[in-house]
Amino acid sequence: MKVTEHIQKAQGNTLFSFEILPPLKGENVQCIYNTIDNLIEFNPAFIDVTYHREEYVYLEKENGLLEKKVVRKRPGTVGICAAIQSKYKVDAIPHILCGGFDKEDTENFLIDLDFLGISNVLALRGDAIKSEIYFKPERNGHHYAHDLVAQIEAMNAGTYIDEYMETNNPTNFDIGVAAYPEKHMEAASLQQDILYLKQKVDAGADYIVTQMFFDNDKYFQFVDKCRTAGINVPIIPGLKPIATKSQLSMIPHRFKVDLPDDLVVDIIKCKDNAAVKQVGVEWCIEQCKSLKAQGVPALHFYSMGKSDNIKTIAQAVF
């Protein structure tokens, strides 16, 4: 079932959902199952599976030339989604990126998903790879997520790259896109970022999932601004409980979000990470209770491979 159908069917009740990362190359699917087994009792409406480009470095050879070496791979987004849908009968949502894909690769990726009965995708640009300062699309790839949304929407209307393709059956994807209550790191202003978000919705996006935030006012103000800008699709809040002291600097650095002073002070006072985890869980429970009371469509958790704290939060909230 599509995400927007889940939301409609819930009739104003807040859904539970979460995101998982494919494990690093060499691990197996069991570590994904362990995370899901821990959370399945809360009836997730859908489970997102992130997509990661290969990470590589350039090593200097004796002759002075540079050699490209892959250092990290997280394989299997499509396979993991198929395995989740088959084992748990829960809708799995693969993330699909502009980065690393040309339009043909994108079409092939989507044909595979359609074939496997996967009817949701989260369409993203992706970040710049480590060796580049700014995001660079592939030759004949997409520069922005709204172009990717447009390609998916075209396939939903039966338009494929090759107009002579014999079987051009329309696909039927529900398309999600990302948004940033505290602004995307490259956007000149929040207002401009919202205008570009509207471009994604106008191109065919059916719903929005936000970047994590730790102050609900930022989410509610953002939703108000989106509505004023004419964005009327569901806006699902993304949540992440803080679990370690090092995240105090890692989260603002990597995701460009602020942490409220009260939360920072409480974490700094903690003697160890067990205490930090407790503070993070309590903070997130309060956030979730208030978001749920305001009737948000879903509470969507970034598991980052850890599910125990999300289980404690879900027990308190659902």
Ligand code: FAD
């Ligand atoms: P876009 O919507 O294309 O926006 C990127 C930037 O370009 C923004 O600053 C925007 O303001 C600007 N912009 C947009 N349109 C235009 C235009 N027409 N002209 C000029 N500027 C424009 N990354 C991964 O690698 N894998 C994942 O699985 C993944 N999952 C994510 C899930 C969620 C819910 C979120 C919030 C992020 C996720 N990311 C993931 C990170 C994401 O790829 C990055 O944040 C990326 O930098 C931006 O992606 P986007 O789709 O929001 O880009």
